[in-house]
Amino acid sequence: MGKIAPEVVASTLNELHVAIRQCDINAAKKLLKKSKESLKHMKEDDKVVIYYQLLESRYKMMLFKNKGEGLPPNDWKVKKHELQGLNIDNLIDYYFYLYEAEYMSYQKNYERAIGLLKIAEKKLANIDSDIEAAEFYMKTASLYVTIHQSAVSLGYINEAINIYSQHNDYKRSLATSYVIKATNYRHLKDFVKSEEYSHAAIKIAKELKDDFYEAMQYYNISILYSDNNKPQECINAIKKAVRCKEWRESVYYINSIYMIVRERFKIGDKENAMYYYKKGQVELKFRSNPIYEAKMNIIYDLYCKEVNESIDKIRDDIRYLEEKGDLDGVSDLSLLISKQYEKGENYKEALEFANKAIEVKEKMRRLEGD
Template identity: 40%
Template sequence: MAIISAEQVGNRLNDWRIAIRKHDVQSANAMYTELKQLLQEMEENQEVLTYYSLLEGKYKLMIYERRGKTLKEQTELDCPSKTNDLIEYYFYLYKALYASYNRDYASAIGLFKIAEKKLQNIPDEIEVAEFHTKIANLYMLLRQSLISLHYIQNAVDIFKSHEGYERRLASAFVISAANYMDIGDFTRAENYYKKALHIADSLNDRFLASQLFHNISILYAEAGESKKCIDALEQALSDENYLSSCYFHHTMFMLVKELLSIDERTQALYYFELVNQKHESEKCPIYTAKLNLLYHLYFTEDMSQKAQACFEEISILKELKDAEGACELSALAAKHFEDLGAIHQAYLFLKEAYHMNHPIFEWRNSNEKNEFIVHRFNHCRFRTNSVFQFVK
């Protein structure tokens, strides 16, 4: 068997890197298969192998973002020797992205800062745009909207000036929309979503369109437009490939929650059954807990059993590091129990929501329960759990 030079494989890895950056799933998949074979025939070269391992990590993250394929535990890589600026940059970028995927946001910020310093040695506009997109996504998740908007506008300007990066531009529009939603500018947020949907239509990319319909449904839920929210979620679920992705669980949870919010219980029960059938073949612990909580909240009659079951599911969410989900559903439970006249249970869930949203918050005195009763609960102050898709 002829030995292939490391330089030849390195050049092909560069082609793969560009396909990954463009979110060109078809080309990236084909090259991944090709490169695994080439590496078996390549002369020994540790730098090329490290480059491949880092690109493989980026590729798998891209497939998760673009096709909803769940990530498995990643192999821990050693820090590369200071010989190649791009490999060094990718090492810290990938570690930052994987930390963010695992909801370890404190570590992710530190790693992004190291990667940003390494990026200064790489004269590549698209790499700059990609970095700005990913760190903007992190700050968006952390509700640092103005910082996120600063980064994402830089990415938008760069992607607009390069052909072939339409999908990345759509990703940037989603981050912009999410930030404007956070600061209450729903009109501008909707405009950005519509721009992204126009890109998906022009590319005839149904999976991308489904992700976008899911994302815009979050905006409609925030704005209290349940019909538009439900219509968008049903459009998201119209693509067969989307139904077989991990994003199915995200969208189904949103759909069931919105149906229950307008007391469409019969239709919600129909979707509960669909999810249960899906769970038989593919478990998703976070969304199992969320849907179980919704079921107990709306269909368990005994008030004490209802509250206990809901608290158990919230504990599971906290163990799974879904603090936002635990906070949102605690707030939802508080509002629900208040509507039922169960003020004591409502108080406990509202307290839980505040502790999740403000970990250092302490109740000042025993009269706060009475202050809560007078205050009346306002669920709108808690943002709907977003689970924005593909924007990393």
């Protein structure tokens, strides 16, 4: 068999990139397999190999974000030093920074992610594509909403929505953009607008006839209802999410169990809360998730133990979450702990965790790229 020209493989990789951008998982899976096979018979070309490695890592990130498939730790294959001395074109150079920023965000290394996005934004100026720009705006907005920098996030996500709304084949990206906008409004306590954009995302998910993506949107809106002190609406939304078998088999299932446990405890339904807490322990043994294990333990200790018996363990778990970079989770849980302690007239402890919530929110607002 003769050697395949690098241009032929690069053409397949371009198709793969479009499939990933559109989140066409079936097409992406086939194109990835085709590309991988073609590389074995390709004339040597480092640039095409780098392009493949970038897209393979991006493909895995897509599966994690959109199908709840686990992402192996330290799975970022392409290192900057590998690009030195190669004649890398503008697009691949840009992708390197954009995709590594997304991976660093997943790793909760937010300062590094912001720094990479700033470099990517400069390189985006050399690429004439509104869809490439929209993807950059959406990923950047997603990072900033995670660290509660809503003004910055809203600026980027509005730009993304303006572009995606003009492209019918990017409805999923439009829905994801609506989720980011809804999350920003939730952080700003504008629950009416947050619900409006959450429902817009659910509507698109239904149109796409993707049960898993629809389940994800019900999970997303459950967080809004929890924040807005509507526990029953929160539980109802989660019930809709967990009806999806694919959702129950994903890494996101534990998120749903956690939400049910905390909302059941909040309304005083201890019996059902404990039922789901035990269900969560089984899930954690099957699919390890130290972040959610700590969160589940905090909720259990908060509602099932006396303050003097549990506060040191709660402090340890909050500290663990902060060390792991889950600043949003620390802020959210610290407020919940503070309110629960205040109810029990444990005012000193309530103030401690209220201050922790304020401290962590300030920490998020001060994050800048390294």
